[in-house]
């Protein structure tokens with residue numbers, strides 16, 4: 446489905462679906478952004494939740510400079526590129542036993558102040574195709590719940606734990622401590638003011654105040670709800686593509702359907718604030 450391109454002053458914005466995602470043309474992200482370019486890219490991110498750029502050639506330093514326009518850079522609790530702690534390397538090949546982001550999630554929600562956004566630059570795509578990333582709209586997920594379910598979730602919080610994601614990974618110390626945070630199940634986006642569902646399969650472990658079986662039943666129902674097709678878009682990477690997603694209102698999942706092929710990239714993550 447090709448939706449109509451919108452001409453902003455400095456960029457062109459073509460939605461991928463009516464619900465989430467837009468491709469942006471007309472800007473070279475390796476160069477410093479003007480105030481107008483910055484304002485338009487930010488507006489497109491807020492409107493479409495995830496924005497995509499094609500044919501971008503960025504050094505690691507230029508990638509960080511672009512990220513810093515949107516805020517302080519986040520340092521990942523377990524994965525940091527040597528010499529560039531603000532960069533998370535994406536690397537899958539014939540030796541990989543896991544890849545980042547295989548399970549639906551919003552980034553690092555186990556922290557008290559989870560990242561606002563993430564900017565992924567893919568430089569190598571699998572030779573035989575695959576390796577797409579799916580994104581889902583959490584405002585829409587909230588809106589599509591029934592009134593009684595929305596009322597039930599109102600004011601409730603859930604625990605998000607890093608250990609269930611990071612502790613089992615190859616090379617990680619099983620005795621190490623990982624971040625844990627408690628967040629509202631429904632958060633309000635600080636810019637749009639809209640409510641978004643904020644639990645995810647990767648990090649959320651339980652709903653505070655419910656019995657274990659109650660919590661598990663409600664979380665499983667919400668995870669299935671979040672993954673319905675009408676909330677999603679699917680992005681097909683090419684070398685030099687960039688995706689910039691808003692973790693406050695979108696979740697994503699990386700498809701690992703290309704083993705033993707290679708896929709490489711780098712992610713810079715913009716720090717966020719405490720969800721409310």
Ligand code: SIN
Nearest residue numbers: 535545546578699712
């Ligand atoms: C991630 O969760 O940041 C990984 C996304 C991807 O590799 O497509």
